[in-house]
Amino acid sequence: MKRYISHRILMFFLVLAGVSVLSFALIGLFGRDPAEIIARRTNINASYEQIEAVRQSMGLDKPLPARYAAWIAGLFRGDVGISIYTFKPVMEDLAQCFPVSAALVGLSLAWVIIISVPVSLICARRPDGAADHFVRVASVVGMSFPTFWLGFLLLISFAVKRPIFTVLPAPGIKGYILPSFALSVPIFSGFIRVFRASLLKEMGSEYADFARARGLGRGRILTHHALRNALPPVVTMLCQYLGYLFAGGAVVENVFSLNGLGTYLVGCVASADSTSVATCAVIVAAIFVLANLAGDFVNRLLCPWTVRS
Amino acid sequence: MIRKTLKNPQAIVGLVLIIAVLLAAALAPLLAPHAPNETDLTKKFAEPCADYPLGADELGRCELSRLLYGSRASMSISLPVLLIIALLGLVLGTLSACGGKRLDAVLSFVCDTFIAFPQLVIAIAIIGILGSGARSVIVAIIVAMWAWFARMVRSYAMLEMGKDYVLAARLAGCGTAKLIFLHLIPNVLPQFIVYLSTGVASSIIMVSGFAFLGLGLGPETAEWGAMLNGARGTIYSHPEMLVYPGACILLAAAGFNLFGEALRDILEGEA
Numbered sequence: 111m112k113r114y115i116s117h118r119i120l121m122f123f124l125v126l127a128g129v130s131v132l133s134f135a136l137i138g139l140f141g142r143d144p145a146e147i148i149a150r151r152t153n154i155n156a157s158y159e160q161i162e163a164v165r166q167s168m169g170l171d172k173p174l175p176a177r178y179a180a181w182i183a184g185l186f187r188g189d190v191g192i193s194i195y196t197f198k199p200v201m202e203d204l205a206q207c208f209p210v211s212a213a214l215v216g217l218s219l220a221w222v223i224i225i226s227v228p229v230s231l232i233c234a235r236r237p238d239g240a241a242d243h244f245v246r247v248a249s250v251v252g253m254s255f256p257t258f259w260l261g262f263l264l265l266i267s268f269a270v271k272r273p274i275f276t277v278l279p280a281p282g283i284k285g286y287i288l289p290s291f292a293l294s295v296p297i298f299s300g301f302i303r304v305f306r307a308s309l310l311k312e313m314g315s316e317y318a319d320f321a322r323a324r325g326l327g328r329g330r331i332l333t334h335h336a337l338r339n340a341l342p343p344v345v346t347m348l349c350q351y352l353g354y355l356f357a358g359g360a361v362v363e364n365v366f367s368l369n370g371l372g373t374y375l376v377g378c379v380a381s382a383d384s385t386s387v388a389t390c391a392v393i394v395a396a397i398f399v400l401a402n403l404a405g406d407f408v409n410r411l412l413c414p415w416t417v418r419s
Numbered sequence: 420m421i422r423k424t425l426k427n428p429q430a431i432v433g434l435v436l437i438i439a440v441l442l443a444a445a446l447a448p449l450l451a452p453h454a455p456n457e458t459d460l461t462k463k464f465a466e467p468c469a470d471y472p473l474g475a476d477e478l479g480r481c482e483l484s485r486l487l488y489g490s491r492a493s494m495s496i497s498l499p500v501l502l503i504i505a506l507l508g509l510v511l512g513t514l515s516a517c518g519g520k521r522l523d524a525v526l527s528f529v530c531d532t533f534i535a536f537p538q539l540v541i542a543i544a545i546i547g548i549l550g551s552g553a554r555s556v557i558v559a560i561i562v563a564m565w566a567w568f569a570r571m572v573r574s575y576a577m578l579e580m581g582k583d584y585v586l587a588a589r590l591a592g593c594g595t596a597k598l599i600f601l602h603l604i605p606n607v608l609p610q611f612i613v614y615l616s617t618g619v620a621s622s623i624i625m626v627s628g629f630a631f632l633g634l635g636l637g638p639e640t641a642e643w644g645a646m647l648n649g650a651r652g653t654i655y656s657h658p659e660m661l662v663y664p665g666a667c668i669l670l671a672a673a674g675f676n677l678f679g680e681a682l683r684d685i686l687e688g689e690a
Contacts, residue, residue: 121531128532136544247429250680253617254672256624258631259647259665266658277654303680307687357537361628365651372539376632379543387540395535 118406122399129395130388131178137384138174144194144382145170168194174384181385185392194383195374203374204389211370213283214363215355217290219348222298230305234332237310245302252299261292261365279368289366293359297351305344312336342409349405353398357390420609423685430681436674443487444494451484455641476646476660477653486667488641492630493671496553497622500560505615507565512572513599513607516580526569533566538625546635556635560625564618571614575607609686616679620672627668643668 145165149156165171172180184190193200233242268288269275279285312318313328313336321331360372371390378386424430443450452470459479467474473482515526533541542559549555579585580603588602627644630636638645643664650660 121528124528125531125535128528129536132532132536133540136540136548140544140547247677250429250676251669251673254620254624254669254676256627256644256665256668256672258628258644259661259668262647262651262654262661262665266654266661270655270658353535357539360539361631364632375537375540376543379540379547391537391540394537395532398535399531 125399126392126395130392133388133391134178134384137382137387140382147381190385190389193386195378195381200386200389207369207371207374210368211356213286214290214359217286218294221291221294222301226298226301226305230302233306234309249299249302253296255295257292258361258365260295261362264288264292279366289362293362304347308340308343309336312340341412345408346405349401352401356397357394427681429677433674433678436670440490440671443490447487447491451487453481453484455485455488485641489643492642493623493626496556496626497619500557500622501619503561504565504568508568508572509604511569513576513603515573516576530566530570538563551635560622575610576603579603579606613679613683616675620675623672
């Protein structure tokens with residue numbers, strides 16, 4: 111167990127280091143000159159001297175490895191400098207767009223749990239029943255929904271035709287209801303499939319037969335015995351999405367005009383802003399790896415007997 | 420297994436959708452009543468009629484023709500992507516599983532890094548490096564998705580490695596390359612085809628998502644995602660222009676997903 115934990119922690123830092131190097135390398139290869147982008151923002155016909163002046167003042171004249179070292183040092187101080195994209199400190203930008211993404215991801219996962227748990231239980235209660243057949247096909251179709259199109263459909267039906275919501279985001283939680291739902295549809299569809307299969311696998315095992323022999327009903331075995339054992343694959347999946355969605359929501363953010371992490375990242379890459387991109391990428395990757403780790407530990411707590419050495 | 424697949428209604432529906440999309444892509448010039456970028460401003464937002472079966476868009480371009488050509492754009496990116504990813508995934512995944520501990524550790528680390536890295540950043544950066552165009556989108560999606568495939572193949576190959584026939588092959592003097600190509604790949608292949616089919620679906624959605632964000636393919640391209648982006652300005656007056664392209668994405672992706680998932684059910688029923 112100790113070896114396992116130390117291995118996972120080592121991998122955590124290695125992956126973060128890999129992600130940050132990859133961000134710098136990608137932006138370095140990108141071929142756009144950040145100094146030129148900044149200079150042209152104030153003066154379209156910026157001269158060579160003006161561009162060079164910007165380059166020196168922003169420290170962009172140093173080679174990429176030196177800038178990487180400066181960024182790492184800044185990261186440990188909690189101040190990575192100014193974003194080329196917005197001209198504000200990167201940390202300030204993050205403080206603005208991170209809560210938007212967190213709310214979007216949190217609500218989406220809430221939708222996923224609210225919808226997929228009861229539906230999967232109903233399916234597993236009577237496998238091959240009418241409801242089960244319908245859900246199995248519907249879930250495959252749900253998995254195929256492009257989230258941005260679903261967003262538009264929701265906007266057309268609930269903001270344009272029936273003005274329950276607004277096209278531009280409303281303040282507070284109301285503005286997140288439609289986007290989070292659009293984001294969650296393919297996820298809970300995939301979830302239902304995995305959860306249903308896992309429940310049925312548990313229902314076919316010997317302890318379920320034994321419970322049946324004791325005279326318990328299928329519904330009770332399902333909720334009191336099989337449910338807990340069927341959770342590990344679903345927990346793993348939920349945690350994977352938790353990390354994935356933080357940066358993966360850019361298209362939905364775009365449809366609903368939300369300024370989340372995904373939108374910010376797109377802007378930063380377009381401005382060849384290596385420090386902001388690396389900072390965001392490291393944060394997103396950290397959430398991703400930590401969420402996976404958390405899923406692993408939850409599974410170990412839920413079903414300690416499934417753990418292999 | 421093929422007979423079982425042909426008896427499964429879900430697989431048939433999926434297969435029919437897949438063939439329909441492929442036919443639309445192959446025969447687009449014959450089926451489309453107009454050229455995809457032929458503009459006729461007098462036909463701006465024309466009602467559906469015999470000449471323009473689904474009406475015309477904000478520049479008077481025939482909607483149906485653009486949708487048909489859209490399948491071409493989508494397929495000409497998604498199919499090569501999956502072909503290359505399939506090869507990469509099979510080779511790297513099996514190599515990782517039986518190429519020794521050190522190689523496995525390095526490959527797993529690279530996979531973990533790419534999986535944890537935001538896909539969108541990879542895509543934008545690569546499209547920026549290579550310039551716009553279908554080829555850059557192909558490379559971008561490959562770089563964004565290959566690690567998932569390699570990891571998937573590795574986990575299945577690891578399961579196979581524990582089985583007796585691998586040991587028997589080793590004892591009989593089978594080298595690593597021979598073991599990979601003659602024993603491991605054929606045994607991982609069924610599960611891999613399932614993954615591949617659903618992979619085409621996610622690639623279709625990803626391509627249109629990029630085009631929607633204006634990445635890789637210009638707004639004038641007849642591509643479903645780009646068309647969605649073009650139509651968003653008229654969400655109040657002409658919402659139907661937002662409905663058609665998305666429906667095409669959904670049908671194409673659903674075809675590959677229905678087929679893949681039906682195949683998975685059949686495989687798991689056998690196991």
